[in-house]
Amino acid sequence: MEQKRGKFSGKIGFIFAAAGSAVGLGNIWRFPYLAAKYGGGIFLLVYLILVVTFGFALMVAEVAIGRKTQLSAVGAFGKLNQKFSFLGYLASVVPMIIFPYYCVIGGWVVKYLSVYVSGQGLAAAQDGFFEGFIGKPVEPILFLAVYVGITALIVFLGVQNGVEKASKIMMPVLAVLALGVAVYSVTRPGALDGVKYYLIPDFSRFSPMTVLAAMGQLFYSMSLAMGIMVTYGSYMKKEDDLEKSVKQIELFDTGMAFVAGMMIVPAVFAFSGGDEAALNKGAGLMFVTLPKVFADAGTLGLIFGGVFFVLVLFAALTSSVSLMETVVSIFQDKFHWSRKFTCTLVMVGCLLLALPSSLGYGLLSWIAPLGFSLLDFFDFISNSVLMPIVAFLTCIFVGYIVKTKAVEDEVKLSSPFKREKLFTVVIKYLAPVCIVLILVTSVLDALG
Ligand code: PHE
Numbered sequence: 172m173e174q175k176r177g178k179f180s181g182k183i184g185f186i187f188a189a190a191g192s193a194v195g196l197g198n199i200w201r202f203p204y205l206a207a208k209y210g211g212g213i214f215l216l217v218y219l220i221l222v223v224t225f226g227f228a229l230m231v232a233e234v235a236i237g238r239k240t241q242l243s244a245v246g247a248f249g250k251l252n253q254k255f256s257f258l259g260y261l262a263s264v265v266p267m268i269i270f271p272y273y274c275v276i277g278g279w280v281v282k283y284l285s286v287y288v289s290g291q292g293l294a295a296a297q298d299g300f301f302e303g304f305i306g307k308p309v310e311p312i313l314f315l316a317v318y319v320g321i322t323a324l325i326v327f328l329g330v331q332n333g334v335e336k337a338s339k340i341m342m343p344v345l346a347v348l349a350l351g352v353a354v355y356s357v358t359r360p361g362a363l364d365g366v367k368y369y370l371i372p373d374f375s376r377f378s379p380m381t382v383l384a385a386m387g388q389l390f391y392s393m394s395l396a397m398g399i400m401v402t403y404g405s406y407m408k409k410e411d412d413l414e415k416s417v418k419q420i421e422l423f424d425t426g427m428a429f430v431a432g433m434m435i436v437p438a439v440f441a442f443s444g445g446d447e448a449a450l451n452k453g454a455g456l457m458f459v460t461l462p463k464v465f466a467d468a469g470t471l472g473l474i475f476g477g478v479f480f481v482l483v484l485f486a487a488l489t490s491s492v493s494l495m496e497t498v499v500s501i502f503q504d505k506f507h508w509s510r511k512f513t514c515t516l517v518m519v520g521c522l523l524l525a526l527p528s529s530l531g532y533g534l535l536s537w538i539a540p541l542g543f544s545l546l547d548f549f550d551f552i553s554n555s556v557l558m559p560i561v562a563f564l565t566c567i568f569v570g571y572i573v574k575t576k577a578v579e580d581e582v583k584l585s586s587p588f589k590r591e592k593l594f595t596v597v598i599k600y601l602a603p604v605c606i607v608l609i610l611v612t613s614v615l616d617a618l619g
Contacts, residue, residue: 185407185408185411185416186416188403189234189403189420190420191338191489191490192490192493192494196486196490199349200454204454204455204457206218207451208450208451209380209385210377211370211436212369212372212373213381215370215429217382218385221382221385221389222425225562227590229565230393230400231594233398235578235582237403237405238404239251239581242401243497243504244259247401255572258568261561261564262397263397265396265561267524269391269550270498271522272549272550274322274491275525275528277319277487277488278313280318281484282311284481284484287465288477292462292472295462295466295476296462296463296465301458302455302532305533312526316522326499338485342489345482345483346426348475349427352461352479353434355434356433356464359441361440362440365437365438369433383610384555387555388554390558390559391558392424392428395558396559398497399494399497409585413581435456438463439456439460465479495521528545532544541618560610563602566599566606569598570598575594
């Protein structure tokens with residue numbers, strides 16, 4: 172059964188695979204719009220604190236559980252304690268919710284790429300272009316289908332056939348390019364207010380919702396609380412330095428998110444003065460703001476835009492491949508279906524489940540659970556409800572059932588565990604208490 176899952180070569184392989192899963196639309200599309208919406212600097216600050224505490228502890232725990240049991244999530248929790256196999260199943264529900272709507276956004280990226288390649292980058296910078304596109308019934312679904320098709324093809328052919336190698340080149344290039352766009356953005360007239368908004372915390376904007384949003388983003392961005400890192404941990408060699416690898420992935424992931432925020436938030440101020448409505452654009456922010464930045468830079472900017480969307484597409488694909496791979500391996504492990512059949516089934520299932528999210532901005536816009544568009548609603552359920560619950564249970568599991576020592580011993584197989592104290596305190600006390608507090612206050616908030 173093990174062989175059917177994609178394997179990665181060596182330590183660099185693990186880091187790149189995990190970083191490939193982590194760095195994606197979460198960093199480039201999701202992080203900037205949340206930062207813009209939830210008060211800029213205060214969101215960034217809360218996020219960074221969570222990265223070095225919750226993020227670190229949870230990622231170490233998940234990778235260690237995977238490496239210890241040599242199993243993916245569904246089997247891993249159950250192997251350590253029979254009563255907790257349900258946690259593996261619960262964690263598996265998350266990628267099944269995320270994967271379809273992730274592909275909807277992936278489809279938008281393909282659309283923008285095609286717009287730039289066909290030389291229509293200027294049109295994309297017009298007000299209303301994005302809304303016009305996502306409001307249509309058919310076109311976004313076609314792009315969605317293209318995106319799902321590419322993802323399925325990669326998963327079917329296997330991760331080692333090129334994707335691993337390609338991501339070693341593409342990801343650093345994306346980082347450099349994003350940095351270039353960020354420098355261009357912050358030097359636009361009027362952007363300085365945006366830089367201040369993004370970097371200087373305004374404590375009056377703090378609310379439990381800020382923490383919940385930051386926490387959901389943390390799980391999402393680092394591909395935590397859904398079993399993915401458990402699976403990747405099972406591919407890691409015993410002699411690899413687990414703690415160091417986790418830190419490297421965190422650094423790269425957070426660095427990318429930070430830079431993406433720098434390229435988008437100041438640009439919102441430069442091009443629309445930073446009024447609340449512009450900052451509150453939500454899911455569309457990247458698609459509305461970036462085209463304005465590219466158009467502002469003239470012909471060169473439009474060419475740049477094309478290259479940029481190729482790289483974003485690539486980052487998105489490595490993430491959606493990890494999402495689909497997880498879903499496929501869950502079904503394969505459970506039902507022992509062939510890989511071809513399972514891939515086809517998951518692909519078709521994904522397309523069907525993605526339809527409501529895609530149509531939620533047009534035909535189905537009258538359905539607005541809790542005031543969310545359908546896509547935002549699925550995003551909310553997975554990131555702000557299910558993932559905190561899975562994270563909470565993982566903490567309880569590691570802290571009190573198998574005990575932190577089991578994980579610590581696994582980490583120490585290769586090298587001393589430098590942040591052991593921090594790890595123990597976060598897993599046993601800090602994370603569980605905070606997650607419950609935040610979850611309860613924000614659910615009350617959302618309902619009230
Ligand atoms: N972490 C990915 C991103 O930032 C998204 C993702 C979430 C991938 C969950 C896999 C699992 O885009």
